[in-house]
Amino acid sequence: MYVYDSFDHAFVRDRNAEFADQVARRLSGELSEDQFKPLRLMNGLYLQLHAYMLRIAVPYGVLSSKQVRKLAHIARTYDRDFGHFTTRQNLQFNWIKLADTPKILEELAEVEMHALQTSGNCIRNTTTDQFAGAARDEHEDPRPWAELIRQWSSNHPEFTFLPRKFKIAITGADRDRAAVRVHDIGLHAKPEGFDLYVGGGLGRTPSLGHRIKTGLKGEQLLSYLEACLRVYNRYGRRDNSYKARIKILVAALGPDEYARQVEEEWESLDKAAIDAPAAEIVRIRSFFPDPDFKDAKFDRVAYERAQTADKAFARWVKNNTLAHKRDDHVSVTISLKPVGLPPGDASSAQMDVMADVAEQYAYSELRVSHEQNVILPHVPKADLYALYTRLDAANLSTANGGKITDMIACPGLDYCSLANARSIPLAQDISQRFADANLTDKIGDLQIKISGCINACGHHHVGHIGILGVDKQGIEFYQILLGGRADENAALGVITGKGLPAEAVPAAIERVVQLYLQLRTSDSERFIDAVERLGRNTFAEALHEPA
Amino acid sequence: MKLLTANRLTDGLTLWFSAAGWSEDAAQAARLDDDAAEALLTEWKARETEVVGAYLIPLSAADAPVQREHVREFVRANGPTIGQTADEIARLHGRADIFQEY
Numbered sequence: 001m002y003v004y005d006s007f008d009h010a011f012v013r014d015r016n017a018e019f020a021d022q023v024a025r026r027l028s029g030e031l032s033e034d035q036f037k038p039l040r041l042m043n044g045l046y047l048q049l050h051a052y053m054l055r056i057a058v059p060y061g062v063l064s065s066k067q068v069r070k071l072a073h074i075a076r077t078y079d080r081d082f083g084h085f086t087t088r089q090n091l092q093f094n095w096i097k098l099a100d101t102p103k104i105l106e107e108l109a110e111v112e113m114h115a116l117q118t119s120g121n122c123i124r125n126t127t128t129d130q131f132a133g134a135a136r137d138e139h140e141d142p143r144p145w146a147e148l149i150r151q152w153s154s155n156h157p158e159f160t161f162l163p164r165k166f167k168i169a170i171t172g173a174d175r176d177r178a179a180v181r182v183h184d185i186g187l188h189a190k191p192e193g194f195d196l197y198v199g200g201g202l203g204r205t206p207s208l209g210h211r212i213k214t215g216l217k218g219e220q221l222l223s224y225l226e227a228c229l230r231v232y233n234r235y236g237r238r239d240n241s242y243k244a245r246i247k248i249l250v251a252a253l254g255p256d257e258y259a260r261q262v263e264e265e266w267e268s269l270d271k272a273a274i275d276a277p278a279a280e281i282v283r284i285r286s287f288f289p290d291p292d293f294k295d296a297k298f299d300r301v302a303y304e305r306a307q308t309a310d311k312a313f314a315r316w317v318k319n320n321t322l323a324h325k326r327d328d329h330v331s332v333t334i335s336l337k338p339v340g341l342p343p344g345d346a347s348s349a350q351m352d353v354m355a356d357v358a359e360q361y362a363y364s365e366l367r368v369s370h371e372q373n374v375i376l377p378h379v380p381k382a383d384l385y386a387l388y389t390r391l392d393a394a395n396l397s398t399a400n401g402g403k404i405t406d407m408i409a410c411p412g413l414d415y416c417s418l419a420n421a422r423s424i425p426l427a428q429d430i431s432q433r434f435a436d437a438n439l440t441d442k443i444g445d446l447q448i449k450i451s452g453c454i455n456a457c458g459h460h461h462v463g464h465i466g467i468l469g470v471d472k473q474g475i476e477f478y479q480i481l482l483g484g485r486a487d488e489n490a491a492l493g494v495i496t497g498k499g500l501p502a503e504a505v506p507a508a509i510e511r512v513v514q515l516y517l518q519l520r521t522s523d524s525e526r527f528i529d530a531v532e533r534l535g536r537n538t539f540a541e542a543l544h545e546p547a
Numbered sequence: 548m549k550l551l552t553a554n555r556l557t558d559g560l561t562l563w564f565s566a567a568g569w570s571e572d573a574a575q576a577a578r579l580d581d582d583a584a585e586a587l588l589t590e591w592k593a594r595e596t597e598v599v600g601a602y603l604i605p606l607s608a609a610d611a612p613v614q615r616e617h618v619r620e621f622v623r624a625n626g627p628t629i630g631q632t633a634d635e636i637a638r639l640h641g642r643a644d645i646f647q648e649y
Contacts, residue, residue, distance in 0.1 A: 028596070050623065097557060098556065424627075
């Protein structure tokens, strides 16, 4: 992974010193809350319903064992012993004290971490495929490009105060696991160069990104991004925060006109002054080598015997591992979605276990997925059963990767000051409704995504079943969407009928699932395939029939 | 009648204005008549080194609980409802005297 150089260390150290001074001046009263709020947000510190929340950046979701141990230490020392992994591949602590924040940031800096670009109207943390560098279907490792974007965007003087926040996602595999079509800019690396999508997003005005460029060479990536951002920065609406995202500008101009302006801007730029020199790209790539893969002898017979003897292990292998580019390795998903517990949460003890097993079995590499799970990208198959046993002892072996209980849920009204409705208790209810492992396996891949408000941090627009919490005259109701997906065939879900009260939602989903099981042509026809074949209305009726 | 609530500057915890000053316990929240509530709000909005984001929650009558349109306040008063399911939330309420049952 990337290792800080002296500039990175100095940059983070200076920012931390600056913020420590700002915190001291706020506590003394020298700064008012109005003056302080934008400063703390630029350092990832929010004031939520119950306490301050600190959002820690995990650039492109990549973590080392050492960093995860530090996060566990912070959870234990400064918070209530747990952290929450987010759909932006970051980590949030929900019970932080303002006065502790400078010390926490100092501790984070010791392991080359910070909370920059996790808030404010800047270019946020670039997200990517959690299986980058490992997946068999990958043809370009997106991490060096994500790191290049990080270095270009951090403290970029021109793009520190954009009309609104700006999110970039990048993938380099055939399958899009980074949801690039629903980001302000999505980059999909192809053999001939990047496809660049612009104007995607969720929130109040969901939109799929428009492809405005193909074959963009990596060596020209930064200047082209600069041109895209310049046009947005110049014409994006600053008069209305609801209309300030780039998707609104692209819709207003039309994708073709926006693309024309970008090309015109790009032509006018001094590209050589912006684009990274070839040697720098080589240098950054050098931080992302393959690990020193163990050539441990893989005993296939013993591996299969273990699965025969331990059905739970066999199920975990089937649901929570992904084909690796090497036959003797796999990528492992550690599900943070145990039945009945909050999606995405991990205790400090669990973080320590994940750090330890990564060190012992996975070359000390971990990733955060936007589905709020933790990934071990490189695990020798020979070590899989030993790894599973360790995870199982820490309640980290839930075998539901990609299944109906592997839900995305935002913090919702239990923590978030913007939310209109609770998300987590509803996720817990649904999870318990589908607690039967045989049933979830029978259902197969089905993504439920829950947001507690229209801002859509829970990605409800792109859930196969999306759930949006709304406030209806003081009562929480939930609108159900069907047919969304965030993959390479991205589609936005459509709202079906009127909202349901929380206690009615699990039964409504069960009716839809049962109908799907009746109507599917075979076990291999996934829920989303059946919805697309039969139409959403077929399933919407089941959602809203009387209980 | 109104309740006065805010977050403490140093740790952000939710506070309720009571007869004995600020309390972390919503059950201690003082029922303030409108004029007194407005005066206290003005006073505490200026005392930013102690609390932030002070605001008033209206009550429909002197002895009425906080109305059900304030589900947000129910959560603020009782803490995250995680660990309880929506069905349980529908049955349980921690502070019927202050916050109406959901």
